Amino acid sequence: MKITAKKNIEIRYGETDQMGVVYHGSYPAFLEIGRIDWLSQMGFSYAKMEKEACVLPVISLSINFKKSLYFGDVLYLETSLVKVPQVKISFEYELFNKKGDLIGTASTALAFLNKVTMKPMACPQDLLTVIKSRMASFN
Numbered sequence: 001m002k003i004t005a006k007k008n009i010e011i012r013y014g015e016t017d018q019m020g021v022v023y024h025g026s027y028p029a030f031l032e033i034g035r036i037d038w039l040s041q042m043g044f045s046y047a048k049m050e051k052e053a054c055v056l057p058v059i060s061l062s063i064n065f066k067k068s069l070y071f072g073d074v075l076y077l078e079t080s081l082v083k084v085p086q087v088k089i090s091f092e093y094e095l096f097n098k099k100g101d102l103i104g105t106a107s108t109a110l111a112f113l114n115k116v117t118m119k120p121m122a123c124p125q126d127l128l129t130v131i132k133s134r135m136a137s138f139n
Helices: 024-040 046-051 125-136
Strands: 005-012 058-064 074-082 088-098 101-111
Touching: 005 024, 005 125, 024 058, 024 074, 024 088, 024 101, 058 074
Parallel strands: none
Antiparallel strands: 005 074, 058 101, 074 088, 088 101
């Protein structure tokens, strides 16, 4: 089962190109907003995780575009965790416009690294406990 968080993001002028279409380079930032919001909805602060010496660099990113978004639109972003993390955490995303049309899909994988040693580490136990609890509630 997946754990999904939903976030609405208003498209700003600076995220578009000269045609008013959202620039493809803006999408990774939208996905980051989704991940940070997902963690927040799980009761975790990304900033607090960093202070506790855990960082999450992106190690993989894929985006598939289906339709365009424009300045003034609202992006409806669904961020989902589909499996229990170990030393990496993977998210899937569905992106919708205000009409409910699917405008794209994406996926990211991030590694848990110890901020001091920059070596891979296991998912922090407190986050893992919450994730397993939420996934168990679906069964």
